Amino acid sequence: MYPPDRSQIQSERQTKSLDLAFLEKLSIPAVIRNNDRKFSICNGLFFDEIMKSTSSSADEWFSTLPLHKAIFLSSTELNAMSSSVSELTISRIEINEKIWFVQFLPLTDSNDKKVLWLFYPGSINGNYVYDCCLNSRLGYEKILSFKKKATKTQWKVFLLYVYGFKHSSISEFLLIENGVSRNIVLEINKFFNVGSKHSLQVLFYNSKFSDDYLIDLRKIISDTN
DSSP states (O other): OOOOOHHHHHHHHHHHHHHHHHHHHOSSOEEEEOTTSOEEEEOHHIIIIIITTSSSSHHHHHHTSOHHHHHHHHHHHHHHHOTTOOSOOEEEEEETTEEEEEEEEEOTTOTTOOEEEEEEEOOTTHHHHHHHHHTHHHHHHHHHHHHHHOOHHHHHHHHHHHTTOOHHHHHHHHTOOHHHHHHHHHHHHHHHTOSSHHHHHHHHHTSTTHHHHHHHHHHHHHHHO
């Protein structure tokens, strides 16, 4: 057996460190599952709101789910990873007596085909979310149009915002004032004709570019570390 390659080990450690820093900056529960079907990293919000401190690991939490829920989440994840699926998938599921919309984002820059799970809290407007999901073409065209007209700073603010980052984190990453971030988001909401962050996120996550833009997002974060 050959000894482990040191450069590969160092690269894996750097990737894991970047993933962890990325997850902890998100304002929603999030966890990453590897190609071997094991959860590798989760943020504190996932531990507090999804695991509820009842399990010692994300894998243990997943094993305690009712079988039909575990199968549902796994099958939806596989659909999101399929090359034949152009839009990413949102699943509605009840966990801990609370409704969550779970988004599955393949990390396409990874040879291990990791998948990022994002948990968005449900609301009384849950049916509206599904209506938005069905209209992914609108998001596709709108995002293309916005990217063409946006400045580099506006585009970076857009990416950070739709992936769940708060204005304080956005201003820290981009070295801009908090108020500048807020003003740009107001312009973004006006362009997309949406009245809430959640509506903008639903529109974005169901465009065919969501996984590609995740690579851009990770680059923004790595450039500031």
